[in-house]
Amino acid sequence: MTGKDLQGAGPQKLLSPVLSAFWDEPESWTLDTYRRHGGYQGLRKALDMAPDDVIAYVKDAGLRGRGGAGFPTGMKWQFIPQGDDKPHYLVVNADESEPGTCKDIPLLFSNPHSLLEGIAIACHAIRSEHAFIYLRGEVVPVLRRLHHAVREATEAGYFGKDALGPGRDLQITVHAGAGAYICGEETALLDSLEGRRGQPRLRPPFPAVAGLYACPTVVNNVESIASVPAIMDRGKEWFRSLGNEKSPGFTLYSLSGHVARPGQYEGPLGITLRELLDMSGGMRPGHRLKFWTPGGSSTPLLTDEHLDVPLDYEAVGAAGSMLGTKALQCFDETTCVVRAVTRWTEFYAHESCGKCTPCREGTYWLVQLMRDIEAGKAELADLDKIHDIADNINGKSFCALGDGAAAPIFSSLTYFREEYEQHITGRGCPFDHSRSTVWAGQDSSAHLEVNA
Structure with missing residues (x-):
């Protein structure tokens, strides 16, 4: 179930499908389909801007990391030192494996070019010529989709020689991990990419200074990077018109558990679980909500008393939990x-x-x-x-x-x-x-x- 499936009158008007706008179309993962829906227009606009201006634009838009912590994406890009004569790397964390978290894998399966376009924009911004996608190895169908999408994008000139302008090449590597949850931690992911056992590093130094191969590195979640093209194409004001002041924009809510219609619901930050349940048919017939997680199993669970808490970083934090990955696991009264x-x-x-x-x-x-x-x-x-x-x-x-x-x-x-x-x-x-x-x-x- 995607946001597009539920557009219309009533509570469904709260949804704002962007990343999931055409997941239900035949061959939604292809370059032709993506271009037909305005794909790679954001990259064209970004390449007409100076790298620092792109960073400032994403920062002004207020995009926050969609991987759990909610750290401002533009600010993370800004931390990369310039003029250091070292290679800069972008690493996309696609090692999605927390219980209940299930947004990045369907996004990559149905719309991989949104991520690839976002990668090209981010690499232009941080002056990187090599990006890595670290994917959980068990999801072989997604791995194949990604390889196909990279091949399409390379043949179209979005990656490869002079992709970011004369003399600015862009290489992309899709790496399949071996299935360790710990590799979702950014420094453990970097160690795994370098061929070592995936274990967290002591910080400082932080990845922005000494990350992959001891070079400045940005590590971002899939949804964070995939959201950038829409910002560049439609504008930061449009993005800020969704959500609220401190948590602007759209995001994917993964509704699972004892609900009538589980699935991905894409809407602005700040809607409530009650509204999402209204749109998804509520809990399964004859049962009531007992407890739920706002961001996967690693976030403190909440109860039916918190149904009207706005699903944004500040409100969920004030309620005693974390928004995390917006993995809304709902459990009814039969659950121990x-x-x-x-x-x-x-x-x-x-x-x-x-x-x-x-x-x-x-x-x-x-x-x-x-x-x-x-x-x-x-x-x-x-x-x-x-x-x-x-x-x-x-x-x-x-x-x-x-x-x-x-x-x-x-x-x-x-x-x-x-x-x-x-x-x-x-x-x-x-x-x-x-x-x-x-x-x-x-x-x-x-x-x-x-x-x-």
Whole structure:
């Protein structure tokens, strides 16, 4: 389901399909289709501007990184030192692999030229002649689409010799990773690109100064770069007319879980989950929202009390979570919070690179305790213990993987501590229907009905 599928009157008017505008067309991934929809017009305008002017234009537009942190894209480009006589590199992070996050892969599969055009513009801006796309290796169909798109764009003259002007060549390399979640961390990605084990680097120096091959490097998310052509073509004022002052523009919301019509919904920053659920038919028939994640499993979960929180960086942060990748996982009242958090914790323990002690040891022990709590073999004191372990990981690990592992623990204990206690006192999961125990504290009427 894409934004275009739901255009029209009513709440659907909130959607603003740009990246997903023609995903449903036959052969949407081809150069001909992309050109027919105005493709590579933004690049033409950018090449008529000085590189520094392009950076300033993207900065003025207010584009923020769509990979999780929301750092201003133009400002990141501005950090690249000039006149240093070193090669500059652009690296696109397409190693999408967090539970619930599923926007970059369909974008690359359906509209890869939006990324390639954005790469050409960004390379012109930062004075780079070589760009890399680091793609998660398991998604072989996307890898083939990307190779096909690069070949088309090269044959059309958008890449290769003199692509960015006389004497300014542009080479692009598509690299398939080996399937490690940690390589989504930008410095681990760079180590992997250089042929080493993917593990986070100590910073400083930051990639902008010493990144790939110890040269100035910009690392951006797929959606961040793919959004640049529309800004250059339609104008920064148009971009700022969407969203709000601090979080302008359009973005892809990945709606998944117990919803009637899951899919990609492209709209301005600042719409709410309630509005998205209205457009997607609500929760599955006969069920109610219990909890959800605003940006994948590494962001603190929220509840039905937060349905009207604007989905922008500031509002979600004020609500106690992070917008992240806008991976909106929705869970209904049949879901066991402890079971869900245990599965997420198992993922982070499995994907920990093992470089730092807090994450390597902490995630292991969190898994052991969470499994005991789920099975009813723990003690009430173990709830404080998992909180303490998560606190010893959060902010103390080499990279943000540790923070992501701690986030579901903290937030689930905040909102659903009673459910944790019931697992312990009731000797097992109250949602396990194979058991005769009934959780007297379960009251489905306490959850807000959001069915359309």
